[in-house]
Amino acid sequence: MKHSITNPFRFHSRLWLAAAVSVLLFAGCQKDNDNINPLPEVESEDIVILFDNDVHCAIDGYAKMASLKKAAQEQTDNVCVVSCGDFIQGQAYGILSQGEYPITLMNAVGYDFVTLGNHEFDYGIGHMVELIQKLNAEVLCANFVRISDQQPLFALSAMKVFTTGTVAFIGVATPQSISSSVPAYFQDDQGNFKYSFCESELANIVQKEVDRVRNAGANYVVVLSHLGDSRRGYTASQDLISKTSGIDFVLDGHSHSVIPCDSVLNKAGKYVKRSSTGTAFANIGRVTISSRGKISAGLIDTKNLSDDPIVEVLVNNIKETVKSILSKVVGTAEVALNITNAEGKRIVRNQEAGIGDLAADAFRSYLNSDIGWVNGGNLRTDIPQGTITFGNVLNVFPFGNTVLLGRITGQVFLDNLEMSYRLAPAESGGFAQLSGVQCDLDTTVASSVVLSPEGILQSVGDRRRVKNVKILNRNTNQYEPIDPSKEYTIAAANYVLVQNGDGQNFKGVSVISSQQTLNDCDVLANFIKETLGGTIGRQYAVPQGRINCVGRR
Numbered sequence: 001m002k003h004s005i006t007n008p009f010r011f012h013s014r015l016w017l018a019a020a021v022s023v024l025l026f027a028g029c030q031k032d033n034d035n036i037n038p039l040p041e042v043e044s045e046d047i048v049i050l051f052d053n054d055v056h057c058a059i060d061g062y063a064k065m066a067s068l069k070k071a072a073q074e075q076t077d078n079v080c081v082v083s084c085g086d087f088i089q090g091q092a093y094g095i096l097s098q099g100e101y102p103i104t105l106m107n108a109v110g111y112d113f114v115t116l117g118n119h120e121f122d123y124g125i126g127h128m129v130e131l132i133q134k135l136n137a138e139v140l141c142a143n144f145v146r147i148s149d150q151q152p153l154f155a156l157s158a159m160k161v162f163t164t165g166t167v168a169f170i171g172v173a174t175p176q177s178i179s180s181s182v183p184a185y186f187q188d189d190q191g192n193f194k195y196s197f198c199e200s201e202l203a204n205i206v207q208k209e210v211d212r213v214r215n216a217g218a219n220y221v222v223v224l225s226h227l228g229d230s231r232r233g234y235t236a237s238q239d240l241i242s243k244t245s246g247i248d249f250v251l252d253g254h255s256h257s258v259i260p261c262d263s264v265l266n267k268a269g270k271y272v273k274r275s276s277t278g279t280a281f282a283n284i285g286r287v288t289i290s291s292r293g294k295i296s297a298g299l300i301d302t303k304n305l306s307d308d309p310i311v312e313v314l315v316n317n318i319k320e321t322v323k324s325i326l327s328k329v330v331g332t333a334e335v336a337l338n339i340t341n342a343e344g345k346r347i348v349r350n351q352e353a354g355i356g357d358l359a360a361d362a363f364r365s366y367l368n369s370d371i372g373w374v375n376g377g378n379l380r381t382d383i384p385q386g387t388i389t390f391g392n393v394l395n396v397f398p399f400g401n402t403v404l405l406g407r408i409t410g411q412v413f414l415d416n417l418e419m420s421y422r423l424a425p426a427e428s429g430g431f432a433q434l435s436g437v438q439c440d441l442d443t444t445v446a447s448s449v450v451l452s453p454e455g456i457l458q459s460v461g462d463r464r465r466v467k468n469v470k471i472l473n474r475n476t477n478q479y480e481p482i483d484p485s486k487e488y489t490i491a492a493a494n495y496v497l498v499q500n501g502d503g504q505n506f507k508g509v510s511v512i513s514s515q516q517t518l519n520d521c522d523v524l525a526n527f528i529k530e531t532l533g534g535t536i537g538r539q540y541a542v543p544q545g546r547i548n549c550v551g552r553r
Helices: 008-021 061-073 092-097 100-109 125-134 202-215 237-242 309-326 354-367 390-396 410-420 520-531
Strands: 047-052 079-083 157-162 165-173 220-226 249-252 258-265 271-277 283-289 295-301 329-333 371-375 386-389 403-409 432-435 437-442 449-451 457-460 466-473 478-481 487-493 510-513 547-550
Touching (some): 061 079, 061 283, 061 309, 100 125, 157 202, 202 237, 220 237, 271 283, 329 390, 329 520, 354 371, 386 390, 403 410, 410 432, 410 466
Parallel strands (some): 165 220
Antiparallel strands (some): 258 271, 283 295, 329 386, 403 510, 466 478
16 A cells, blocks of 8 residues: 655645745856855946846745845946746745745845746646736746737836846747647647747747837847757757847856856847856856946856845745655665766766666556656756655655556557657757666667657657667566557656657557556655665666667767
């Protein structure tokens, strides 16, 4: 019998109410690691823009942002704080409050403008709109529209007048939001898409808005971008720059790249500056526009920044409110299970990883299925060596997905593996960590996967990069070649299995168990506590040979 650890998601409203009641750098591309609030000397007429991207509920950083903002305001009245998206999801504090904790902290800091990241849509569009209504900052997104009338849901841009000039901010969200959030959220009951991120028209939309704000008197144009720089089949920030003119600066998110300041040629052959802070408030970005029109930028390492005392109290109140849930002991780990390698590069998105084996085993064990499937993008942080708390587990699986049992044919599974591994060795959030499966992945073979305009799997050609697929026979405990016509059971998150998450398309899946299922974090916690007897052993220290990558790395 399986017993659930208390499900935290039922109590997010009560927790939120309790919390409410209890309640930059050198010119160019340098990075300062040594000083408290290391802002450069600026003149009283200079404009300072502080920005973040991909915070993913790293709530401690808001006290540092507030402190930095006050330090800037001591030098100039021309201070603006903006975000490039992915702020309401990604750690326990997001899911426990359904995104409200970050909103409260952003209001306390006093953000001016934000654009939307793909994870802003993770709670559904209706709930996202409710959250946005509580956010004091103005939401900008030029390319998110209703298909029926092509009307944007949010303002395309906003202009802020400073004493030495007017800055126009334009928001842009990645078209990958549909497949990397929950595609079903963007569809009607018949599966027709109701919303679009205007992939084919993105550059034209932005160019028209640049021209409009320039004609309206903007001296400078800054794009708040959640496009990223990885070029994985969707428009990247450098692509937008190369197809437009009139933009002065792009502040970018989505790829978690650390870009202090670089330059990209625009359509007119002029250089446009770009910056990105990484993720989780490792850095805070700063752009300075001098009274003489010179633009400089860089990143501030947050490790040595002081905390604003008022915002720090709010952060500590939130932590205290959820402490009893997050501190609950699940077990111990004999080894650390990491989502990155020794060089700090993520491995769960392009190769088998020990933490992926553990999670996929948990899914397969809990639902007694032939196959366990966990998308690498759903594994968000490490499991430390030593004591494991529910907070550790919840931070691994912070999105609140439900684990379902489905029945599919071997052919459907093979096609979805091709979809999952189509970008390897490049990163993909859809890269499947597996249990009950062995396969070879030949990355020298070009993918023949065909996608819909929204990025959903449509078909696979004759050219296959996933080979020698075998499924574990639970009766003989031997791996046997997959039979494309045979039906197999699969345990996977609802996000992947029935919501087209990461563009997967398990066509014809029959969900045979949706009763008494748990959130993915509960499944993992129970697996550690019950099946593993409370101890993650050394067998998960290294990959167990389920995905054999051959070819280029």
